[in-house]
Amino acid sequence: MTEVTIKYLEHGFPFQATEGSSLKGRFLLDSAQEAQLSTLQEQEPEDWHLDSAGERLPPDRLFQLSPWSLQTSTGDVKLLCRWLNIKTGEAMFQVSSEYGGELFAWLRDPRGTGADTST
Numbered sequence: 001m002t003e004v005t006i007k008y009l010e011h012g013f014p015f016q017a018t019e020g021s022s023l024k025g026r027f028l029l030d031s032a033q034e035a036q037l038s039t040l041q042e043q044e045p046e047d048w049h050l051d052s053a054g055e056r057l058p059p060d061r062l063f064q065l066s067p068w069s070l071q072t073s074t075g076d077v078k079l080l081c082r083w084l085n086i087k088t089g090e091a092m093f094q095v096s097s098e099y100g101g102e103l104f105a106w107l108r109d110p111r112g113t114g115a116d117t118s119t
Contacts, residue, residue: 001025005071006079006093008040012071015091023070023079026089038086040067063096070095 006015006027013033018025029037048065051057057065062080069076070093079093 003028006091007069007071007076008037009067011036011040013037023091023093023095025091027086027091029086029089034086034089041084041086059096059099063099068093 002017004015004017004023005012006023007013014028015023016025016028017023027033027037044067047054048067049057049062056062063078066078066080068079068081070079077095079095080099082092082094084091
């Protein structure tokens with residue numbers, strides 16, 4: 001297990017990574033940090049990850065706009081939060097090199113194939 005700092009905007013929070021580079025693990029939050037992270041999450045716009053047509057942003061823009069990052073000795077690395085339970089601290093993040101795209105695109109595809117129908 002490795003302890004790292006994951007930032008939401010400019011606010012750093014201790015995180016104990018338990019599995020590989022996908023950054024699965026748990027935040028090590030005291031009650032004040034838990035309240036702060038909860039407040040920050042509540043203020044997050046629900047649709048920050050969507051374009052004007054309601055479609056998920058392309059990966060480069062998605063990571064650029066993500067409020068999450070991993071603090072490293074060479075600078076911050078942008079992350080996507082795949083899931084987070086603030087009460088237990090459990091969370092999973094992805095870096096851009098591991099991002100495989102939208103998980104449930106096929107749900108919105110009328111043909112049920114997950115194929116891009118925007119062109």
